[in-house]
Amino acid sequence: MSEATPILHMLSPQKHMSPFDVNMAADAGYKVIVPYINVTQEEVTGLVQDAIFSRPPDYGVRTGFFVGGKDAILALDFLEAARKALVPPFQLSVLADPAGSFTTAAAMVACVERVLKLKFGRGWKGTKVAVFGATGVVGFASSIIVALEGAEVKLVAHRGVDRVIKSAQVSKERFGVDLEAVSGETEDQKREIISNAEVIFAAAAAGVQVISKEQKAYADKLLVVADVNAVPPAGVEGMELFMDGAPLPGCNALGVGPLAIGDIKYKTESGLFKQMINSQEALSLDFRHAFALARQLVA
Template identity: 50%
Template structure:
């Protein structure tokens, strides 16, 4: 009898995300085993329980998924799980806390594609401001953009001290340079976007972080992306279905907007492809936001 496909799902939270459970089932995993309240210290033991309960051949049908809500903790948990492997007892594993890795990857890939389409130049050298930059999607979107060559500022509505701390912590963790930007009031937001080529709106759902009056201050803006699908729009004038649609009220050479559902479709395709890659792998896979960005880029290129 063939062994079933099992995905062990570790989360520090009280429950595993139903979204991730559904996605894993659709990717072909037959048994989904959520393990909740998992600490960083517990990851090694759980990983070794996973690998030593099957033969190396059986482990080809076994995977580990790491969720939660903390983008940095998930990365640390993924590294700890890797360190716990004892070849030839190895499994494929993937991290995507609250969908932050795949959402951030999809968001930045959509922005890069829009820049290339409208200007012929991607993210290298661009000034990118991430509003809501201290949250999980904002931090990872900032890291991906920085890895692609952008100059990235993480903005916080709680002021420059919080933004600076998040930028230092995140940049040190992933080996990139990020700076903090204050988003504590309207004047601070307007100052931060005045010289931005790209604005990534990653704030909480239902919160408008950029008004039409704010956009009038964006002198060199080329692309705005907004992950908020709950009214009001996170950025005034950006519709949830917009896909590089011209954005009114912005001075300069013509900015375009990318909405939440356009980003969400790429995120969905990216997460599904990564889970299927684990499911069908003949060699163990370790999948994080770097691989998610590669997949999102490839998906957009194939869809062009």
């Protein structure tokens, strides 16, 4: 392998690059880290080609790009633009993880999958999944991951179903999965969704409770609930931070809490950075690759 210094260029379409991701990259082994902010999609090609043409071809595997921000679709567009900008034999690796949410989604799905297998002897195929917070990046990525694994997924809308319908359409166009957009704005609508779900992902904004004690009481078919919200109140009432397949109070389901998910998320993001540094070939990594690694980590 080339002994060239590992360099990471970090792109954000927003005002700041996440300090969390900068720290993660440094701890994973990148020696030079350069953030770029307010980047547009049109600028990606020029930045990537500046990076590849400034180093010999065999240094390419030691050159990385990271895509941050908070928009899942834009991050995927940046990733594709970077891939198309490569000019063989000049190459580099790219990882998209906007707001750390691709790796968070991958970790959540992997943790729940482990509980489903160990406690109920089943996988995702045919499992009825309801995703609360479906318009966020974690909800978007996790819904696609489990749909690709064969789950039947409902995207739950809290304030107007139009945005959720758009997410379902984008998921179909880009990944070929069929997601059902449903309204959860009224108590009756929410009751029907929860009472028919076997797995619930609570991926709403921090500090927002999406499922109450009363709502859990009619979750007769529910097997596992995962909550990524570590900021009080919990997204699911009664969820404890470190739950990892323990009984969730107030219902028959098992809970997976945010810090159990966070442990795997941290290891997944770190692991993807290390894959980029150590790979003998250029990599292009998104939430699907994050899930593959998270699966290994929980196993």
